[in-house]
Amino acid sequence: LERSTSSFSYSSYHTLEEIYTWIDNFVTEHSDIVSKLQIGHSFENRSILVLKFSTGGSRRPAIWIDSGIHSREWITHATGIWIARKVSMDRRGWDGVEVTCPALFQNRLWRKNKSSRPGTFCIGVDLNRNWKSGFGGNGSNNNPCSETYHGPSPQSEPEVAAVVDFIMSHGNVKALISIHSYSQMLMYPYGHSLEPVSNQEELYHLAKDAVQALYEVHGIEYIYGSISTTLYVASGITVDWAYDSGIKYSFSFELRDTGRYGFLLPATQIIPTAQETWMAIRTIMEHTLHHPY
């Protein structure tokens, strides 16, 4: 096992065990600003860990980033780790939290969690369809064998329940960024409805600015807009729940690429993807900082 993060390769994909070792080393090396919180357990009883970046205080305005709700979206785990290191290096005075998501060992192209229920042949619930807003609507599936199976009830999955409990008890999260792949898109609510949100114009212009900041790094083009009009109607998703819970700046990324490699994005693209994604995230974070509510 690595003894420090200095030998950790940020331009490679890693197993869950390697990521958890990196977390412990990272927290040790940046203990003045980074701490590790366990907020729950996955269905398979693995710890769900959150990295908290803070210069002090309690329940200060915060930004939540999750990067890897879907296990097969490897680029999102790699990007999340790189961003964590970047935030620690930048040392800004903001509170931020980041979650890692358990990746699966046997089937590295698995999307859902691994929950099983008596009498159900197929396993797994899509953790991006199990949230309360619009639960069970169009763009999710009540077939347990489907990749977008929403589960038996809202927040039935321990992974989702853990995040909901954490964010609600924190009570002061001002922005939520949920990172997925692939398709090269930046989107905001709603997914479950074609109805525009109340600050749709603000989110549209913020997304436009963020995508421009991303483009200026390596020339990668993203499309942007609401989830339902840009991608498809999707119900019970993270960002819809976040928005309906009062988190005004809720965004969902779909990182590289547009399908040439899809989930099997070559590791050579990890650093460039992380660099450009960071600039987009920074744009959203700075807007949140300068528009308190």
Place this chain on the structure above:
Amino acid sequence: QMNFTGDQVLRILAKNEKQLSLLRDLEGLKPQKVDFWRGPARPSLPVDMRVPFSELKDIKAYLESHGLVLLDEEREAMAKSRR
């Protein structure tokens, strides 16, 4: 660990909702024969579907029987490979 050797990811451009619906029917099969990387959404968006090697023949036959055919370039490449 699972081995995906021989699997193919097909990008499908559906002309209309009827063709999209055919793809959605594949999602309902038990056990699942395909794995959607980008699921059927609307005709203007491509559908990416991973097909295990063991199911390739059946799935391609299903698609062809409903008017979803391989692009000519791929047919040529496959024929060349066979030669």
